[in-house]
Amino acid sequence: MSDFDxxxxxxxxxxxxxxMLETLDHVLNRGIVIAGEITISVANIxxxxxxxxVLVSSVETAREVIRKRGTE
Amino acid sequence: MAFSPENPLSADPEIETxxxxxxxxxxxxxxxxxxxxxxxxxxxxxxxxxxxxxxxxEFIRRLLEKQAVRRMEGGDLSPEQIEELGLALMKLExxxxxxxxxxxxxxxxxxxxLGPIGRLI
Amino acid sequence: MKLYAYCxxxxxxxxxxxxxxxSRAPVRLLKIDNLAVLVSDTEIDAVPATRDNALAHAAVVRxxxxxxxxxxxxxGALVTEQQLRSYISSRKPALExxxxxxxxxxxxxxxxxxxxxxxxxxxxxxxxxPQGAGATFLEKKRRxxxxxxxxxxxxxxxxxWLHDEIxxxxxxxxxxxxxxxxxxxxxxHLVERVNIQTYRARLAETRESRSELHFLTSGPWPPYSxxxxxxxxxxxxxxx
Numbered sequence: 001m002s003d004f005d006x007x008x009x010x011x012x013x014x015x016x017x018x019x020m021l022e023t024l025d026h027v028l029n030r031g032i033v034i035a036g037e038i039t040i041s042v043a044n045i046x047x048x049x050x051x052x053x054v055l056v057s058s059v060e061t062a063r064e065v066i067r068k069r070g071t072e
Numbered sequence: 073m074a075f076s077p078e079n080p081l082s083a084d085p086e087i088e089t090x091x092x093x094x095x096x097x098x099x100x101x102x103x104x105x106x107x108x109x110x111x112x113x114x115x116x117x118x119x120x121x122x123x124x125x126x127x128x129x130e131f132i133r134r135l136l137e138k139q140a141v142r143r144m145e146g147g148d149l150s151p152e153q154i155e156e157l158g159l160a161l162m163k164l165e166x167x168x169x170x171x172x173x174x175x176x177x178x179x180x181x182x183x184x185x186l187g188p189i190g191r192l193i
Numbered sequence: 194m195k196l197y198a199y200c201x202x203x204x205x206x207x208x209x210x211x212x213x214x215x216s217r218a219p220v221r222l223l224k225i226d227n228l229a230v231l232v233s234d235t236e237i238d239a240v241p242a243t244r245d246n247a248l249a250h251a252a253v254v255r256x257x258x259x260x261x262x263x264x265x266x267x268x269g270a271l272v273t274e275q276q277l278r279s280y281i282s283s284r285k286p287a288l289e290x291x292x293x294x295x296x297x298x299x300x301x302x303x304x305x306x307x308x309x310x311x312x313x314x315x316x317x318x319x320x321x322x323p324q325g326a327g328a329t330f331l332e333k334k335r336r337x338x339x340x341x342x343x344x345x346x347x348x349x350x351x352x353x354w355l356h357d358e359i360x361x362x363x364x365x366x367x368x369x370x371x372x373x374x375x376x377x378x379x380x381x382h383l384v385e386r387v388n389i390q391t392y393r394a395r396l397a398e399t400r401e402s403r404s405e406l407h408f409l410t411s412g413p414w415p416p417y418s419x420x421x422x423x424x425x426x427x428x429x430x431x432x433x
Contacts, residue, residue: 021099022411023251030417031267082259089409098376141335158327
């Protein structure tokens with residue numbers, strides 16, 4: 001795999017280990033999100049939380065890929 | 073289990089249930105939503121936007137279905153109108169399925185987390 | 194050079210033995226203003242979302258629970274030190290308020306599954322004669338939607354019931370209700386450490402009284418469900 005191809009690999013979560021699944025539920029879905037969240041509010045009510053982690057990384061990486069390809 | 077000062081809370085959390093398999097099945101779905109956050113090649117920017125758009129369309133489609141059923145229950149639609157409405161909604165559902173598969177998206181991919189309000193769909 | 198951030202705490206000056214962090218990297222304590230952040234140094238652009246890394250993240254956060262109640266970061270918090278510093282300094286009051294809110298507490302969880310028996314499912318309306326495809330489609334949708342409404346009202350009822358049973362023992366709660374799913378309700382309770390045993394005992398009693406519900410209880414956890422301060426902000430982009 002090149003650097004820009006699948007840097008991140010998602011494994012099959014085969015386990016039925018409940019303790020592990022509960023842990024994952026906490027760690028993956030909750031906690032402070034520090035980067036790249038946009039909150040769109042209507043009439044002062046928070047409506048949409050869009051996680052931009054992926055998008056920001058993708059745009060940056062996309063630019064890198066394009067730049068890299070340009071020099072090949 | 074009493075919590076002693078020695079090593080109480082940094083030990084593994086206790087999990088207690090009489091239905092472990094059921095909960096494991098449900099929680100596995102939760103863990104599976106991870107992929108949306110980690111795919112970082114350029115193509116997935118497109119897919120991310122498609123996902124957003126199709127999620128909103130799907131949301132509206134479901135509202136339309138609910139509304140149609142409500143009208144049907146309300147008794148103010150003729151059998152012909154019910155049939156026409158049903159056919160139109162069927163086509164809409166089929167069209168959305170088509171779009172989903174064009175973008176390689178599964179049913180579970182179409183959702184928006186609205187934070188404290190819960191998920192859109 | 195980037196940092197992978199695990200959690201944020203106050204009143205933490207030194208890190209005793211920490212378990213290894215993501216990708217087996219060592220964990221250190223970084224002081225920013227008077228807050229402590231547990232971090233690992235890393236060169237990578239993105240964190241491999243593997244099971245082992247997620248569990249390592251959990252283990253690192255959990256390791257300080259004995260001494261203090263941290264605010265955990267969600268898995269995947271990869272930032273530069275500058276980003277971390279500006280995040281903290283721009284939100285200092287909110288973070289301190291959160292830390293005060295969770296101080297001395299842990300998170301306990303209750304999850305409830307409910308599957309109504311077959312008799313409770315909506316019956317088809319009586320339709321005279323043969324139906325066209327459109328009418329059949331709508332009939333099917335009607336049964337689905339009525340089933341959903343049944344679950345929606347049941348889940349409100351269960352949510353209110355659980356709250357009444359347990360709220361005396363919790364400082365705060367975060368409840369997610371998903372009426373269309375088997376896992377109807379997931380509640381996170383912020384419980385003071387001294388109340389953990391009482392909370393558990395109360396929960397054990399309450400479970401008994403609702404035999405039609407399937408329960409899963411877990412804890413104690415670091416307060417993942419009570420950590421995110423972004424929810425406190427009214428507008429980032431205000432659309433009025």
